[in-house]
Amino acid sequence: MLDASARPRRLEWQSAVVEAIEAQTPTVKSFRLRPERWGGFRAGQHVDVRLTAPDGYSAQRSYSIGSAPDGSGTIELAIEEMRNGEVSPFFHEVVEVGDTIELRGPIGGHFIWDVSIGGPILLIGGGSGLVPLMSMLRHRAIVAPEIPAVLIYSARRYDDLIWREELFHRRDKDRNFRLIVNLTRESARPGLHFGRIDADRILEAIAEETSWITYICGSNPFVGAASDLAIAAGLAPETIRTERYGG
Amino acid sequence: MATRGFVGRRPTDEIGNRLPPGQYLTEDFPVLSAGPTPHVALDKWSFTIKDGVKPVATWNWDEFAKLPHVKLTRDIHCVTKWSKFNTAWSGVMIDDILAEAGIEAPTEWTLAHGHDGYTTNVPTADLVGGKAMVATAYEGQPITADHGGPARLLVPHLYFWKSAKWLTGLQFTKRDEAGFWELRGYHMYGDPWREQRFTGD
Numbered sequence: 001m002l003d004a005s006a007r008p009r010r011l012e013w014q015s016a017v018v019e020a021i022e023a024q025t026p027t028v029k030s031f032r033l034r035p036e037r038w039g040g041f042r043a044g045q046h047v048d049v050r051l052t053a054p055d056g057y058s059a060q061r062s063y064s065i066g067s068a069p070d071g072s073g074t075i076e077l078a079i080e081e082m083r084n085g086e087v088s089p090f091f092h093e094v095v096e097v098g099d100t101i102e103l104r105g106p107i108g109g110h111f112i113w114d115v116s117i118g119g120p121i122l123l124i125g126g127g128s129g130l131v132p133l134m135s136m137l138r139h140r141a142i143v144a145p146e147i148p149a150v151l152i153y154s155a156r157r158y159d160d161l162i163w164r165e166e167l168f169h170r171r172d173k174d175r176n177f178r179l180i181v182n183l184t185r186e187s188a189r190p191g192l193h194f195g196r197i198d199a200d201r202i203l204e205a206i207a208e209e210t211s212w213i214t215y216i217c218g219s220n221p222f223v224g225a226a227s228d229l230a231i232a233a234g235l236a237p238e239t240i241r242t243e244r245y246g247g
Numbered sequence: 248m249a250t251r252g253f254v255g256r257r258p259t260d261e262i263g264n265r266l267p268p269g270q271y272l273t274e275d276f277p278v279l280s281a282g283p284t285p286h287v288a289l290d291k292w293s294f295t296i297k298d299g300v301k302p303v304a305t306w307n308w309d310e311f312a313k314l315p316h317v318k319l320t321r322d323i324h325c326v327t328k329w330s331k332f333n334t335a336w337s338g339v340m341i342d343d344i345l346a347e348a349g350i351e352a353p354t355e356w357t358l359a360h361g362h363d364g365y366t367t368n369v370p371t372a373d374l375v376g377g378k379a380m381v382a383t384a385y386e387g388q389p390i391t392a393d394h395g396g397p398a399r400l401l402v403p404h405l406y407f408w409k410s411a412k413w414l415t416g417l418q419f420t421k422r423d424e425a426g427f428w429e430l431r432g433y434h435m436y437g438d439p440w441r442e443q444r445f446t447g448d
Contacts, residue, residue, distance in 0.1 A: 010447025011432075015248065048444075050269075051253040059255050060269045060328055086256045086271065094252040101250055107445065109431025110281050220278040224393065227283035237283045238364070244278055 011104040012037075013050060018099045019074060024162045028128060029092055030066065030078045035103060038073050041065060043139035044112035044132045044215070044243075047075070047105030051087060061087040064131040064217075064243075065106070066163070068138035078162055080128040111215065111243040113139065119147035120209040122235075124197065124226045126154045126218025129245055130162050133217055141174060150178045150205040154197050154222065157186040180205060197226055202233040214240040265322055266330055267439035273329040278393045281427065285362045285413050286392050294381065294398065295416035296348050304348035308397065311383075314339045314347055319380055321403035323410075324439040336401050338382035341374040341417070354419040358426060359400050362413035367426035368435065369402055369409055371419065378404060381414060406437040406444070 020032035045065055052058040067076035081092040095101070113121060113136040121140070123133040130153055140149055155161050161181065171179040180201055181192040188194035193201065206212055214235055216226045223244045231237055257263065262272055295305045306314070320335045345352060352371045359367050373379065382390060382401040390396030395412030402409045408428050429435050434443040442448060 011445045051250040051255065052248060053253050053255045054249045057255050057257050058269070059253075059271065062327055090253055099251055100248075102248060107432065110427075220393065224278075224284060231283055237285070240283050242280060242282055244280070 011048075011107065013102050013104045015100045016103050018095055018097055018101065021095065021097055024078060025160045027160070028078050028080045028162050030076050030162075031091065031095065032067075032074055032076050033101070033103070034074045038075070040071075041069055041075070041106035042109075042112040042114055043069060043135040045106035045108045045135075046132070047077070047103045048107060049077075049087065050102040050104075051090060052102070059086050062107070064135070066131040066134045066138075068135055068142055070138075070142070078128065078131045078134075111217070111241050113213075113215065115140075115144045115147070117213060119144070119149065120212055121147065121149045122205055122212045122214040122230075123149065123151045124153075124202075124214065124216040124218075124230070125151065126197075126222035126226070127156070127160070127245075128162065129216075129218030129222065129243070130155075131217075132243060133215060134163055136215065137170070137177070141170065141177075145174060145176060148176045148178075148209055150180065152180045152182070152197055152201055152205055152226075154182040154184060154218070156184055158183060158189060158192070178205070197229065199229055199232060202229050202235075206233060206235070212239060215242075216240060217243040218245060220244045262332075265332060267324055268442045269444075270324055270328055270330040270439065273331055276331060276334075276394065277325065277327070277329055279325065279327060279408075280363075280412060281365065282363055284392050287362050287397055287413055289397055292397050294414065296344065296350075297416060297418040298350075298353045299418070299420065303350060311339065311381075311398070315343050316383070317343075317380070319382075319401065319403070321401075323403050323407050326406045326408055326433065326437070326444050330439075334403075335386050336380065336382040337384040337387075338380040338398070338401065340377065340380045342377065344381065344417075345375070352419060354421055356420045356423045358418045358420050358424055359409075359411040359414060360416045360418060361395075361411045362415050365411055365413070365427050367400075367409050367411050368420075368424055368429055369400075369405065370423070370436070373402060373405065374417070378402065404438075406434075406439055408433065409437050 016033040016035040063077045082088045289308045292308045296303045318337045324330045379402040400411045
């Protein structure tokens with residue numbers, strides 16, 4: 001096994017077999033992939049995916065890994081279908097179990113979490129910005145469940161919550177993990193909030209601990225608003241790592 | 248390797264010929280950064296040229312505004328795959344900054360510094376000779392904080408992570424010192440046309 005934290009090595013394109021596909025929400029499917037040579041990764045990293053047409057035309061996109069580094073030799077991507085997109089509709093409408101696609105990775109050495117970074121960790125995700133945060137949560141549950149973690153997760157509707165049942169299950173079973181959910185386009189359900197993330201949500205999240213390490217992922221407006229709120233709540237800018245989708 | 252069932256949506260030749268390999272055209276202007284957006288007040292802003300650790304010249308905002316400003320319209324290419332055509336910037340060419348400082352570039356390598364602690368390395372030859380500027384306006388307006396305002400580096404012929412946001416200075420270095428992303432697996436040079444995204448590309 002290669003150590004993913006060692007000096008960067010050349011990233012070769014490799015084929016990966018689709019082992020499972022699951023509809024997570026009306027617009028998000030998850031894909032379990034088995035790359036032919038996989039040296040592991042760190043929670044929060046992404047892969048580049050390449051699709052090639054018969055005439056050689058190809059398209060590339062980056063997708064975050066949602067699974068934990070678990071030694072299984074597989075990774076799980078969760079891909080939101082973008083209207084008018086070129087690659088995500090292909091994944092949603094064409095890709096089947098047994099297909100092979102090309103990828104390379106893992107990529108990214110900043111928006112990552114492992115036990116050496118420590119905690120407590122505050123994760124703030126908007127929409128499919130949950131994906132790399134989920135990798136961190138799952139990884140933490142395996143290697144360091146004693147580290148306190150809070151996830152503030154904003155989605156449009158209840159049905160848009162990716163890995164919803166797993167998140168609720170983790171909330172119920174893991175006393176060091178707190179889940180705060182905001183639904184922006186559907187009135188509140190018991191235990192969930194209605195509306196955008198606001199200052200109160202952040203203050204509620206960070207009340208019981210200090211020295212938070214914060215990860216924020218989502219669309220640019222979401223990340224901009226959430227990081228401004230986090231700073232206003234007293235978190236130091238240098239302790240906040242961001243990743244913006246749509247770029 | 249052809250992907251089963253993939254046809255793709257080819258751009259026209261006119262667009263395709265301007266797209267480096269692996270890139271697609273976007274009409275909006277995505278934002279990428281490693282941390283929160285700093286909001287830098289103009290009366291706190293300064294820009295410093297250093298030779299190694301030694302400051303050579305510093306300008307505050309009002310002084311910098313008096314330097315000769317020019318316009319530069321270029322296609323830009325982000326390592327995350329989007330490209331944007333005809334982005335229109337104005338600012339001060341690095342050539343003019345050096346001339347105002349009364350120096351020739353002292354070393355072959357430069358490290359750009361951002362207000363947020365970000366750094367990125369660029370060969371000095373890629374900054375001079377009319378290739379790069381410190382941009383202070385985009386499409387005729389002050390650059391927004393999201394996009395690196397008040398001032399950002401613009402090196403349009405390299406992947407856009409080289410165009411450091413919230414620029415505070417340029418430091419000439421004796422060696423090619425890796426910056427923030429270069430230390431994290433991204434390419435030391437970053438030529439989009441040679442698809443130099445990552446170490447070893």
